[in-house]
Each structure stands twice: as C-alpha cells, then as structure tokens.
Amino acid sequence: MPLIKPLAVFFLAGLCEIGGGYLMWQWLKSGRPAWTGLIGALLLVLYGWVATWQPTSFGKTYAVYGAVFIVMSIAWAAYFDGFRPDRFDMFGGAIILLGIAVVLFWPRP
Template sequence: MPNLQPLALYLLAGLCEIGGGYLMWQWLKADQPAWTGLLGAFLLIVYGWVATWQSMTFGKTYAVYGGVFILMSIAWAWYFDGFRPDRYDVIGGVVCFVGIGIILFWPRS
C-alpha cells in the first residue's frame, strides 16, 4: 500500500497540470471564455503545490513525473481530442511506464 500513495499523487498532479494546460489552450486557441483560462491557471498553481507532497527529492519526483506526464498526455489526447495513438506511441508509453517502475521501485543498495 505505501507504493500507491506516490502513484496517486502523480495522478493528481498530472490531472492538474494537463487539465490546467488544456483549459488554457481552450481559452487561448479555441476562443473559450476567460474563466476557462483562469480555471486553467488555478489548476496549474495547484499542480505545483501537489508535486511538493511527494516524499522524494525534487529531482526524483520530477524525473518520475516526466514519465507519468507522457502517459497521461497520450491518454488525455485520446479521450478529449480524438487522437488515436499508433503502435509507436504505445511502445513509447510502455518504455516510459517501465522507466517509472525502475525509478520508483527498483531496489537500491
């Protein structure tokens, strides 16, 4: 169970960052109302705060989050933008997923 807390925090951080960026994109590129951009900016601030809840060092936290961000970005684009990942997107996502596992869970001496 202790391994689930960091993963849940990464998921929450990813939703805040990708959701915030998406709302900003909608406001600036798709002519959505200004409140959309304000909500996006708020979520981006919350993302920065949520990331500090990790118990790891800054470098390790952001190294793992980079992989999480890639995976979540592919999933977000698939769900919200109709992007269909090809096999290379899937292979790249699997590579990132393996990297996340190595960084987080590989035994250290």
C-alpha cells in the same frame, strides 16, 4: 500501500497540469471564455503544490513525473482531443512506464 500513494499523487499532479494546460489552450487557441483560462491557471498552480506531496527529492520527483506526464498526455489527448495513438505511441508509453518503475521502485542498497 507504499506504491499506491506516490502513484496517486503523480496521477493527481498530472490531472492538474494537463487539465490546466488544456483549459488554457482552449481559452487562448479555441476562443473559450476567460473563466476557462482562469480555472486552467488555478489548476496549474494546484499542480505545483500537489507535486510537493511526494516523499522523494525534487529531482527524482520531477524526473519520474515527466514520464507520468508523457503517458497521461497521450491518454488525455485520446480521450478529450480525438487523438488516436498508434502502436508506436503505445509501445513508447509502455517503455516509459517501465522506466518509472525502475527509477521510483527499484530496491536500493
């Protein structure tokens, strides 16, 4: 259970930030209605609140979240935007996930 909560919070924060940014992008760059941008802005505000649910310090939370953001952005772009990650995208994502595990979960003395 100690692993599930921080990962779930990072995932929820990622959905809020990437989803919010994507909706803002759709509104401003693709001519979607203004309510699309409003929902995007609300999701971005929600992201800022969700990130505070992490038990770690601000610096560690945002360092690890940055890596989560990268991996989730690749997945989001593949699912919603037609981006097809190549083997280097996948390999880089795997390296980033390993880095998250070290920073967040490696036992400390």
